[in-house]
Amino acid sequence: MPDRRQEQAGGGADATRARLSRLAWLLDSSIRLPGGFRIGLDGLIGLVPGVGDLVAAGLSAYIIAEAARMKLPAGVLARMGLNVLLELLVGAIPLFGDLFDFAFKANQRNVRLMDAHFDKMDRTRA
Structure with a gap:
């Protein structure tokens, strides 16, 4: 895997x-359950009472911070932030919130938003 200096070079x-x-993928879908449903570390971390949801939100915030570093528009960053906030707030509800965490997959939603922005930029240039 390239290091940050290689990424910045080109x-x-x-x-x-x-x-x-x-x-x-690691946070949202890396673990296959019987029946084919996939969960990730984000949902498992969220099961830890008190701090689990905050730690998971911090990992999700890293994805947003990297997207901001790549200069995504404020509107896309805001949608990404809302996904994480929704997962954090609903995730705080006992039991229902944990099930929501496993199903919502905010991190993969955010990566899809980022990819859609870059794909649109590529089509505009072409």
């Missing part, structure tokens, strides 16, 4: 996007 956006995509 082709950095693609490497950062790939890294964030892997992180979102």
